[in-house]
Amino acid sequence: xxxxxFGLTIEELTEVLASKGLKKFRAKQVFQWLYQKSVFDFxxxxxxxxxxxxxxxxxxxxxxxxxxxxxxxxxxxGLTSKLLxxxxxxxxxxxxxxxxxxxxxxxxxxxxxxxxHCAFCASGLxxxxxxxxxxxxxxxVYLFNERLRKKNEQALQQSLQQAATQAATQKAQQTxxxxxxxxxxxxxxxxxxxVVVMGSGEPMLNFDEVLxxxxxxxxxxxxxxxxxxxxxxxxxxxxGIQRLAEQGKPIxxxxxxxxxxxxxxxSLMPVNKGFPFVDVIAAAEAYSEAGGRQVTYEYILLKxxxxxxxxxxxxxxxxxxxxxxxxxxxxxPVPEQGFERPSKAAIERFVKILQKNxxxxxxxxxxxxxxxxxxxxLRAKFAKEQEQK
Ligand code: SAH
Numbered sequence: 001x002x003x004x005x006f007g008l009t010i011e012e013l014t015e016v017l018a019s020k021g022l023k024k025f026r027a028k029q030v031f032q033w034l035y036q037k038s039v040f041d042f043x044x045x046x047x048x049x050x051x052x053x054x055x056x057x058x059x060x061x062x063x064x065x066x067x068x069x070x071x072x073x074x075x076x077x078g079l080t081s082k083l084l085x086x087x088x089x090x091x092x093x094x095x096x097x098x099x100x101x102x103x104x105x106x107x108x109x110x111x112x113x114x115x116x117h118c119a120f121c122a123s124g125l126x127x128x129x130x131x132x133x134x135x136x137x138x139x140x141v142y143l144f145n146e147r148l149r150k151k152n153e154q155a156l157q158q159s160l161q162q163a164a165t166q167a168a169t170q171k172a173q174q175t176x177x178x179x180x181x182x183x184x185x186x187x188x189x190x191x192x193x194x195v196v197v198m199g200s201g202e203p204m205l206n207f208d209e210v211l212x213x214x215x216x217x218x219x220x221x222x223x224x225x226x227x228x229x230x231x232x233x234x235x236x237x238x239x240g241i242q243r244l245a246e247q248g249k250p251i252x253x254x255x256x257x258x259x260x261x262x263x264x265x266x267s268l269m270p271v272n273k274g275f276p277f278v279d280v281i282a283a284a285e286a287y288s289e290a291g292g293r294q295v296t297y298e299y300i301l302l303k304x305x306x307x308x309x310x311x312x313x314x315x316x317x318x319x320x321x322x323x324x325x326x327x328x329x330x331x332x333p334v335p336e337q338g339f340e341r342p343s344k345a346a347i348e349r350f351v352k353i354l355q356k357n358x359x360x361x362x363x364x365x366x367x368x369x370x371x372x373x374x375x376x377x378l379r380a381k382f383a384k385e386q387e388q389k
Contacts, residue, residue, distance in 0.1 A: 204240025
């Protein structure tokens, strides 16, 4: 059976390739193709010899090439792109690319399905199937890096062609068209620069693989991504928050709070039984104090459930004087669960109360509402379609 080399560190890759007779410098070249150029086909790695390419193809696979794209949805504004990925074992996961002013971020899934059974969420409709491995999490980002590279290459080709036609017709000297190869401010081609672990699954229940993936993105010889550009979102698994604190890495923590009345939160998020939200806030506050990072509390606004004046005041009381901010998420309705989005006026009222109480608050920019962007919605829809076939 072939060995999959995706997600190995350079040291591990060197050892694995050497076991099949490949030289150390080859491992370095392959590593650069994979993680700096997002090229996953051995045959496209131009500086390798034909013999070595054949050897690599005979013995190894590269996970992103083993993954199939089952569905792709692009939002009408062109800023959000969601993929449903078919994994080699037949499972599927969602991953989302978002184009912000500051660059590209990817929302990765950490598990196939989810066992948390939050009432408003589509990911947990059928429970968790399994944890994702670190390479499977890394591949979600690199599949988008590959797409960004290809887009750049196409743009470069087009502008070179345009320049050539222009030069031919006007006989003007034009060697470097202005729009050639759009690059970011650092002069590097576009790559994903932020990762949020906020897709399907509960990352704190797959701690080692999630951290393994984030550590991989942080490496200087891969994405060289700062931990400050990474966020883990949890429904409130306290031991996970504590483990994260022990890491001493400035990873951002987001907590899905969604309600500040105990009964209501338990009915929306059964995890509240084991880890009551008051204790979760205390653990998150300790995390923030240990690392100096502000905690973001996510709060889905559900019409007539958790959007009252009283809820806004209570939320303010719990978070007052904490190093925290609130991200309000007007609910993406999941048809199966019958939740509705509050009116614009109700959302504004909630925001105003938090502001009056000096709680830092943002309302999540709606990205990709037209592409089933809430967790698990695309996967659930796909599964339903398959059942109906
Ligand atoms: N298990 C983790 C990460 C995955 S959920 C967590 O709970 O934080 C990521 C975020 O999407 C959570 O805040 C979750 O509550 C939110 N979410 C789930 N379903 C949603 C929906 N229908 N509309 C809006 N946000 C939703």
